[in-house]
Structure formats: C-alpha cells, structure tokens
Amino acid sequence: MTTRARLEGYDLIGDVHGCGATLAALLEKMGYHQRGGVYRHPRRRVIFLGDLIDRGPRIRLAVQIARRMVEEGEARIVMGNHEYNALAYCHRAPTGLGREWLREHTPRNNRIIKETLEQFRDHPQEWEEALAWFMEIPLCLEEGGLRVVHACWDQPLIDELRRRRPDGCMDETFLIESTAPGTGAFRILDRLTRGTQMPLPLGVEIHSGDGFTRRSFRTHFWAQSPETWGDVVFQHDNLPGDLELRPLSDEERTRLAHYGPDEPPLFIGHYWCEGIPALPAPNVACLDYSAVKFGRLVAYRWSGERELNADHFVWLRVPREEQVRPRPWEITFE
Template sequence: MSRNHALEGYDLIGDVHGCGATLATLLERLGYHCRAGVYRHPRRKVIFLGDLIDRGPRIRLAVSIARRMVEEGEAYIVMGNHEINALTYCHRARGGTGREWLREHTPRHNRIIKETLDQYRDHPQEWEEVLAWCLDIPLCLEFEGLRVVHACWDHALIEGLRRERPDARIDMDFLEAAVQPGTREFRILDRLTRGCHVPLPEGLEIHSGDGFTRRSFRAHFWARAPRTWGDVVFQPDNLPGDLEQRPLTETEHARLSYYAPEERPLFIGHYWCEGIPALPTSNIACLDYSAVKFGRLVAYRWSGEARLNADHFVWVRVPREEEARPEPWEIDFD
C-alpha cells in the first residue's frame, strides 16, 4: 500500500459464497471505498477466509472484488474447500488413476458447483484465470499476532507443510496427490479446508439444512479434554437421537486437533454458524454465519488484541433480493 498511514489492523471476512452485492455493502460499512475498481481503506486490509464461490447469485462479483483487492495488496486470502473443489472438478486426472477428473462429476458434486459454472459459462477465459488464481491461494496465513485458516489449524500438519512449502501454497502435483485418500497431501487439504469429521454409526444419517445427507458430523478443535460427541460437535444440524452423550473412542479422540486458549488469535470460516455472531473461545472466531442461506456476512475488526472481543464483529444481513441476477455494472464495476 502506497500510503502515509500505518496499518491499524485487519478486517477478516467469512465465507461469501457468491453474495457479491452483500460483500460490497459490508466493505462499505467497514470504511472501504471502491477506487479504480478496487476496494481500499487508508489504514486497514482485509483477510478473506475462503469459499468465495458456489451457491450464491453473484459469484463473479464476489470473486472480482476479492481478487482485485488481493492483487492490489489491499487484501489477503486463504483457500477454502470450495476453491479446492473447483480446482479438482475442473482438472482432468492423469492416466493410470482410474478416473477422468480429479473430482468426479457425480450428481452431488455437479450440484455444488452448478451456480459457479452457470455464471461463468459465457466467460470461459475469465473462469480459467480464476482457476489459475485459486491455485495460488495459500492454505493458511500466520502474521504477528494472528493466524488464519479456513477450517482447522492443525499444528503438526501445518509445520510439515511449511517445511516443504514455506508460503503454504500448493501446485497441481500436490493437488493430484491430495485426491487419493491416505496420502499426506490428502490429510493436509482435508484437515485445513474441511476440518475434522466424526463418522456416524452404521445406518444413521444427518439430513442437513442445505439439502445434503451426511454420514458424519463436523467436530471442533478447542475442547481441552472432550469426553463425548456433544463436547466437540460444531454445526447447525443436531445429532440424531442421543448421540451427543456418546463417548468419544480413543481412535476418535486421537483424530481430533487441538488449539489451546493461550495461543494467538485464530480466525476460521466453514462451519455454517447461525444467529448473532459469538466467540466460541477467547482466542478463536468463526466468521461463517450462513450468508448464502440469508444469514449474515460477518467480519471481525482485529486491531492487535491478544484476546478477542465479540463487540468487534461487524455484519450485514443478506437480503432476499440477493437472489436476483446481477446487472452488468455489478461485475464490470471499474
């Protein structure tokens, strides 16, 4: 940033999922203004927590805003699982893998990415550029005083990743290895961008509010000594029956990550929280509040504090009008 003012801090923004008009509104509320096609603030920068794409009606707008800010040094971003999904869905597998695409084109996978592909259908070159840009997004960020990852900060996996890739960026070789369960690359991408999942007992399912059927639940990583499933479940959907009382097995417990309360502030997205933004711990903020389900697009204004403060959340309710298709000026806003 070529400016005379010192950086005051960062505004961290949760999963946008194509709510591009609401993103512009939130940036304006935070004091950013669009100049020469880029949203800028004289004393702050944005950090996007990933999942810019899929589901929402203004995906191109959301990506354009974020990408321009990042390229102009006004923002940072970490990789979300939906960016990973797009990269693997749109790249063919090499011979000998037994699959045509890195992410198989199943009905479920087709449904997740449908809105994104529809909105870029008449802009194929732009979509190719977006895919190339996504591949350059780091999996995590660590600055003095804070850390950022889309779903889960796993110390061992991140330390191992950074020994080989200090900037935490991946490439196509890494991505191709990561679609094979059991590989180190798979474990890194799965944990950092999707978090920890605990399988449900045979025959039980969760019929999620987003229309998908799930056979596992999302578990958080900040319980010091969890004993039951209810101690770690972190998702809007309730567990079936009385499963919250089910004891964690040794295997399940060993699979969990842990982020201690004395560590520096950590910002995550991914988990489809609902209601008024709140802090799960004094040093962790989840900023995904189901924007594309007409929830809230949430930011946290961080200015160096070691212990987070719920008063620093800023959000915009996503209106039903966000469903409407964008006008051309909303994309070509410069």
C-alpha cells in the first residue's frame, strides 16, 4: 500500500441488499478492477454504508466482494440494520432471558432474513465467517472530514458509544445488551442503524409497498426548524390523511435528532429513496435508492469537498436479470 499513489477520495456505496452482480458492475464503472479476487482502484477507496445482505439474489457475492475489499484495506464499512439483525437472529440468548435467540424467530423476522439463510444454506462455514466479520464492523465512521452511519448521526449517542467502545464496534456483551429495550446499547443501535421514527396516532397504520404494516413513520434529522410531521417525514410511503399538516408537539420534537448545516458531510443509506439521486441537504447524502426493488445502486464519489455536489452521484439501474438466481458457477469469483 505504501507504493500506491496518493489517496484521492472515497466512493461511498449505498445499500446493496444482495445485488452482487450490480455491485461488481458499479465498481467497474468507477474504475475498480478485480485482481486476485479483490476489487481495487489505484487512487480511491470504497466505504459501504451497510445492508449488504437480505432480499436480493446474490447475497453471497455481495458479502464476498465487500469483505475482501475491507480485509485488503481497499474499503471500509459501517453496520447496517440488516447485518445487525442477522447477528442477533443467529446468536443464542443467554439463559434467563426467556427466549431462545437474541432476535426472536418470529414470522416477520424469519421473512426478513430468509433469502440470506437460503443462499448460505449450503455454505455454513462461509456464513459463520460472515457473521464473525459482521461483529467487527463499526457502527459509524468519522475521518478526514466525512461522517458515515447507516441511518442517523446522533452525536450524544455516538459520544456514548465511543466512551464504551472506542473502536465503535460491538462486542458480545454490547450485542446482548442491545437487544433489551431501554438499555444504552439498545438506544445506540436503534438510533444509528434504524434512525428516528415517530409513532402514528392510535389506530392509524401504513400498509407499505414491501408488504409490512407500520404503526410509525421514518423521520429525518436535517430540517432546520421543522413545524409539521410533513417537515420531517423521510420514507417512500405517504402519511395517511392530512397527517403531513399535523404540528410537531414539543414531546415529538425531543424524539428527533438534529444535524446542523455547518457539520461535516454525512453519508447515510437505509431510507429506500426513489428516482434520480438528489441531496436532501448540502451536507447530507442518502445513497439508498432501493436497488433490490429494481431501483438504483448508488455511489457518491467524494474527494474532500465540504459542500456536496449532486453531480458526484454515480449509479446503475438494477436490471431485471439481477432477479434471476445465479447458477452455482457464477457466484464465486476466483
């Protein structure tokens, strides 16, 4: 690595969700080439925003590409809620908790991880290694003038995380604690990897396009002085009725995180955006454009700028062929 040219910048890549072939194509498009089973660029590195797994057809390939790049120093990654869920789902609960697994095997949770477990079923050793690698993934990154987290940068909680875990990674104790609502570890995991949510009024539900019913909605954290629910909603599904116009109460305001306009550029994934990538704020970029729903796999090519520029997005539309499960010989490379 010492003989390499100076680092020009980072290419941040949003939620892959098992679109491994599209990930390989996006890396090629940005000038990365595979050598010895590892994608490399002479002057740039990748930062993955988490959520490599679940839903898509080439989950093993996605994990393989990212993991090799990270292990070779060609990329970094932050924890997505899906990697975190997989860790808790596959970890037995300590005795006395009254459940068998840290994340219970309910029909809903089974459905979320189903594709991943099926695709790794004939590769149990590889899955164990993937889980061990997920444990080493930090919950957030900050360096060289940029910040990266899967869903929400909440400074007080990140300070608390760094006090407990200076490297920003979980250990087993932290993982176990994080599955108990009300604990500090739970608040950190929930906020950083799932973001802020606002409960809907009693009896109101959103029947989302992904087949799930929701009693809360996802909110963002960069509005300067939000007044209504519509000022903070950040999700594909519209709020029912005229809830967009509903004023935020003081109590609701305290639930929200806040990211100011003078803070360093921040990159997030998580939010299932649609359409042509755009910047929600001059210092915030969301790179999740629903790749696995035949949206776009999106990257932002960052070269040190403090004010982000929408011209620096790069993306590939996910082709219908990505939907077809690969043949066995397709899935491993070298």
